[in-house]
Amino acid sequence: MKIAVNVHLKKGVLDPQGKAVHHALETLGFKNVENVRIGKQIILNLNTEDKEKAIQEAKKMADELLANPVIENYEIEVKE
Amino acid sequence: MKIAVNVHLKKGVLDPQGKAVHHALETLGFKNVENVRIGKQIILNLNTEDKEKAIQEAKKMADELLANPVIENYEIEVKE
Incomplete structure (x- = not known):
């Protein structure tokens, strides 16, 4: 059974990688990106x-092991 | 609109991070993990x-920008 665990930074925790990607996307001409989280x-x-x-x-x-509960949330997804 | 782009290493590309997590899970007592990819x-x-x-x-x-086509695959998922 294939299970995905999606781990993301909690709301309010700064995501510099997401910010950098957001900026790069804008530079590439993608103008309607509101927010990027990685x-x-x-x-x-x-x-x-x-x-x-x-x-x-x-x-x-x-x-x-997989998530740090202080700064991260996770969700479980059944893939197949 | 919230879109997820899931980027993964292609089959056959070594995933040392996944290997390390697999090993750590086994050490923690999770015995029926076959494979981990991150x-x-x-x-x-x-x-x-x-x-x-x-x-x-x-x-x-x-x-x-988001995926490196030489070593990575991606899939698009509509979240909401």
């Missing part, structure tokens, strides 16, 4: 076919 | 309500 997408291939179990396990991994 | 998720807030136009524009941004 996060990580971690794709986990788990050796289980139980969707609920896979989500629970991914959540545990995110809490323990 | 990519970027870029969230774009575009000033348009036209879904097709937003997707086209995000694709152009990915081609021109």
Whole structure:
């Protein structure tokens, strides 16, 4: 089972990488970009076919290792 | 309109960050992880309500700036 864990900086935490990309996009002529935030997408291939179990396990991994709860939020997405 | 551009290393391109996370997860006791790949998720807030136009524009941004076509693939996802 393929699970994506999307990790993003919390609202209010400065995202200099996103700011830089926003600026670069404007320089390239993309004028209607309001905001850019850059996060990580971690794709986990788990050796289980139980969707609920896979989500629970991914959540545990995110809490323990993948995300920093002080500055980051995450969301779990089932890919297939 | 909120668009996500998910950028990942192509199959066959070594992902040392993913390998390190895989190893760390095993050390933490998560035994049924088969594979971990780590990519970027870029969230774009575009000033348009036209879904097709937003997707086209995000694709152009990915081609021109966000992804490196030599080693990376990307997918576009409409968030809201």
